[in-house]
Amino acid sequence: xxxxVEVNRLNKTYxxxxxxxxxxxxxxxxxxxxxxxxxxxxxxxxxxxxTAQLFPTSGDMLVFxxxxxxxxxxxxxxxxxxxxxxxxxxxxxxxxxxxxxxxxPNWDQKYALxxxxxxRLPLKRRMKKLSRGMLSSVGVIVGLxxxxxxxxxxxxxxxxxxxxxxxxxxxxIEDYAEYPRTFILSTHLIDEVSNLLEHVILIDAGKxxxxxDADEIREKAYTAVGAAQQVNKLTAGKKIIxxxxxxxxxxxxxxxxxxxxxxxxxxxxxxxIVPVSLQQLIVHLTGxxxxxxxxxx
Amino acid sequence: xxxxxxxGRPIFIQxxxxxxxxxIGEGMPEETQVPSTNQFASFYQINPATAAxxxxxxxxQGILYKKRGxxxxxxxxxxxxxxxxxxxxxxxQYVITMIHEAKKLGITTDQLTDMVRRGDGLK
Numbered sequence: 001x002x003x004x005v006e007v008n009r010l011n012k013t014y015x016x017x018x019x020x021x022x023x024x025x026x027x028x029x030x031x032x033x034x035x036x037x038x039x040x041x042x043x044x045x046x047x048x049x050x051t052a053q054l055f056p057t058s059g060d061m062l063v064f065x066x067x068x069x070x071x072x073x074x075x076x077x078x079x080x081x082x083x084x085x086x087x088x089x090x091x092x093x094x095x096x097x098x099x100x101x102x103x104x105p106n107w108d109q110k111y112a113l114x115x116x117x118x119x120r121l122p123l124k125r126r127m128k129k130l131s132r133g134m135l136s137s138v139g140v141i142v143g144l145x146x147x148x149x150x151x152x153x154x155x156x157x158x159x160x161x162x163x164x165x166x167x168x169x170x171x172x173i174e175d176y177a178e179y180p181r182t183f184i185l186s187t188h189l190i191d192e193v194s195n196l197l198e199h200v201i202l203i204d205a206g207k208x209x210x211x212x213d214a215d216e217i218r219e220k221a222y223t224a225v226g227a228a229q230q231v232n233k234l235t236a237g238k239k240i241i242x243x244x245x246x247x248x249x250x251x252x253x254x255x256x257x258x259x260x261x262x263x264x265x266x267x268x269x270x271x272x273i274v275p276v277s278l279q280q281l282i283v284h285l286t287g288x289x290x291x292x293x294x295x296x297x
Numbered sequence: 298x299x300x301x302x303x304x305g306r307p308i309f310i311q312x313x314x315x316x317x318x319x320x321i322g323e324g325m326p327e328e329t330q331v332p333s334t335n336q337f338a339s340f341y342q343i344n345p346a347t348a349a350x351x352x353x354x355x356x357x358q359g360i361l362y363k364k365r366g367x368x369x370x371x372x373x374x375x376x377x378x379x380x381x382x383x384x385x386x387x388x389x390q391y392v393i394t395m396i397h398e399a400k401k402l403g404i405t406t407d408q409l410t411d412m413v414r415r416g417d418g419l420k
């Protein structure tokens with residue numbers, strides 16, 4: 001284990017509202033992390049604190065083993081791509097790349113220009129004349145070509161079409177394979193990125209709900225589909241996170257790893273076992289249970 | 298994303314199964330080199346660490362072996378080993394499930410046997 005970020009009991013309050021409560025986690029080197037959660041869960045606040053753009057109310061944090069505030073040794077190794085980055089009015093894409101080249105020590109200009117071509121961007125056009133999707137593409141390109149040891153993407157997709165998003169995933173995997181480094185992706189499009197993630201941190205109402213390897217999470221829950229009576233037999237006494245029924249049929253999602261014996265029991269009862277995707281699991285875990293009370297950030 | 302991956306099971310296991318299928322189907326003959334984990338990762342659009350985990354699973358089982366500085370190769374005898382393993386799984390995965398469904402529909406064992414014969418006649 002090689003931690004590059006260590007966060008210990010972080011809290012952030014605005015007046016009476018607590019937006020981050022007692023959050024602790026570790027980010028290890030050269031892994032792709034998903035920072036997931038609903039709107040207002042506290043994802044962006046955490047990313048702002050990590051990148052030293054916001055002070056926590058309490059708690060400690062080390063990034064690359066040091067405190068990040070006004071610390072250029074740390075900040076020069078970070079690249080944070082925000083959802084809606086603002087640019088000076090006069091800037092063209094080519095100017096953004098030039099500034100990025102001067103900020104990021106590992107910047108690869110050749111790669112950046114290749115990406116501009118792949119994403120079909122007009123290099124000489126002014127930023128304020130770009131469409132929403134093109135602006136997002138510029139962010140994606142800066143994030144990838146920075147080759148920063150810790151690269152954070154906060155909802156980089158706004159306005160990106162399916163083709164461009166796919167291109168992003170493809171380039172991310174390719175470049176990560178060639179130049180391993182640490183990525184944190186924050187996104188709502190969980191199904192699309194779930195295969196890319198090695199580790200998932202799920203935030204709900206300012207707290208950590210899940211902090212586990214993606215592969216572990218895939219086996220964390222299952223859905224049983226079948227005749228209500230039989231399904232109830234199988235899932236009695238289990239931790240049920242979702243249940244629906246129509247006619248005599250019932251689907252019940254259980255938060256538990258299914259073992260071989262249970263799988264055979266299900267088969268005997270004529271119950272179909274359906275896997276639960278990361279997205280479904282998160283919807284069930286963070287859905288309307290009334291505990292999602294948190295201040296709007 | 299990776300359209301061939303299903304949602305519930307760990308991806309590294311699915312990757313290992315894809316490689317197994319390819320060895321059984323002789324798309325990857327014994328003693329030939331298999332793609333690198335990075336190639337698997339790009340092809341299936343998955344995390345390279347996950348792809349490596351899948352490949353290592355097969356290394357642990359002696360299906361693949363590492364040639365230092367060159368890459369991964371299919372071990373000799375791998376195909377036979379896999380076929381044996383899959384035969385064991387076949388009963389659980391297909392036969393049991395089929396019998397349950399047949400019972401639900403009131404299909405007798407004789408009728409089922411007839412159906413299997415009929416199915417075998419097709420090709």
